[in-house]
Amino acid sequence: MNVAVIGNGGREHAIVKKLYHSKSVDKVIAIPGNAGMNDTAEVIYGVSEKDFEAIAGVCIEKQVDWVVVGPEAPLADGLADFLEDEYDLKVFGPRQSEARLESSKAFTKDIMKKYNIPTAKYETFTDYDKAKQYIEHEGAPIVIKKDGLAAGKGVVVAMNLEEALDGLSSMMDEGDDSEPVVIEEFLEGEEFSLMVLVNEEYTHSFEVIAQDHKRAFDGDQGPNTGGMGAYAPVTHISEEVRLSAVENIVQPMADALVEEGLSYFGVMYLGAIVTNDGVKVIEFNARFGDPEAQVLLSLLENDFAEVLESVWNKEPLTLSWKDGFVVGVMLASDGYPGEYDKGARVDIVQECKEKTYISGLSQTEDGDYITSGGRVLLVTGEGESVQSAREAAYENIKAVTFDDGSLFYRTDIAHRAL
Incomplete structure (x- = not known):
């Protein structure tokens, strides 16, 4: 089969890599993709994720069987509706009404209040x-x-x-x-991220949870960002807690959406917190987390396209996970999440590219990487323990060179697990 991935960030880079290694996938098309995807996908640089007609045209021309929508903005704008209704394409990602789970916090909080789903x-x-x-x-x-x-x-x-x-x-x-x-x-406690595959009342929660680092600077200081790093699994949060989240939050939310006349299909991201009063919802998102997707998909052993088919058909699903840990550290442009400059040169040693996920790099005509966004790339490391995976990630950062002051990163990713 042929699969199109919509988006140009690190999350989409991870999805593209995962589909590239799927035995059931013949070709991956990235729309618009980024400079890191050239080795694993046909990258359609000239098509914006906002141009629904152009996306549909590429999908029809390339005989696409599945469309996987990575970012939240096109979902909130109705890309899934358009591709499904106008062109009868199979889209992994919720339609506009269902994407309100992320695009309207008030909508989501009201549902949680109505159905007694624990939240602030x-x-x-x-x-x-x-x-x-x-x-x-x-x-x-x-x-x-x-x-x-x-x-x-x-x-x-x-x-x-x-x-x-x-x-x-x-x-x-x-x-x-x-x-x-x-x-x-304000809720106090330990936060974690749980990804859930959803098709109406059908849910399959990832057995592995991740932990993101939202604040810009070490020690969880500074402004909130899109995520400065993540790691998985989170073994100091018990399986009992994960199962409580599934039983008291995930399944009730899926059932509540059905009760409200909605038909959710795609990934449901639960941002949860372990409080003295049990697990509660911090947020829901309508797509994979970024950078959580990069570390979780690195651990997932399944053929991802076959997983999509199972969820589409509401079939029983067994997910297999690699042993060990993955830690990812985000390199960001100086000034992010505020104003920042673009165009700084970044070099990545070839041997390290398999361990990186590009979010904000473009290429010059000479093939050099230059920064084009706030979050630039996630560098990962693997190990038998959190500590060894963390050490590997920071060692791999040494394979990335850039001008002093152009990029920054946190030096304490995964500190809660140590």
Whole structure:
């Protein structure tokens, strides 16, 4: 079969690699892809993930059997609806109504409230003054989230009132109605990421969980990002906790969506936290996490295309996982998640390329890599323990050279597991 992967980030690079090694896949087409995918896919650079007609044209021309949509934005804009309804293509990724699980935090919180799915107490506001009054009444710490998509950066975890009001001002216009914000109670505990394959009431949760690192700097300091690194498995969080999440959160949410008349098909990402009151929801996303996908798919042994078919047919599924651990460290452009420059040269030793997942690199006419995004590449390492995998990842970073000050990375990825 031929499979098209939509997107140009590290998550899509991981999906492309996984499909390239699938015995049931003849060809992988990456739309628009990136400079790291040339060895494993036909890369269609000229087609934007926003150009639905052009994507469909490529899929028809290349006789694509499956379309896997990686990023959240085209899902929220209705790419799955368009390809399915207009061209009868099989799409792994939820339709627009179902993608609201990520594109509208208020929508998702309301469903969790209605169906008693454990999550933080919250209120939704479109009026700045009312939101400000609520924050002043509740106090800090408190969490403020943009309702819509924000590439992992639309969240302020405010530890004092000043930070909370500054965060509110950054998301809402004082005195005017604005796009909704969701204000939540602060939950304390250990966070983890669980990926779930979903087809309506059918779910298969990954048996391996991952842990992301959202803050930009060591010690979980600085602003939230799209993710500065991840590792898996997370063995200090028990299997009992994972099963509790499946029983009390994952399956109830899948069933709730069906009850609401929705037909979810794709990956459901659960961002969860282990509190003194049990496992609760931090967030849901409508796609694989990034960088969690890179480490989890590195561990998954199954033919990924066959997995898609099983989920499509709602068949019993057994996932096989490699022994050991994978740690991934994100190299990001200086200034990210704020303003940053592009065009810095990056060199990767050939032997290390199999251990890297490109997010924000392009190539010059001479074939040199230059930065083109905030998060640039994830460098991974494998080992029999978290410690050895972590050491391998940081050793592999030495195979990546760049100008001083052009890139930065955290030096403490996986510290919670040590």
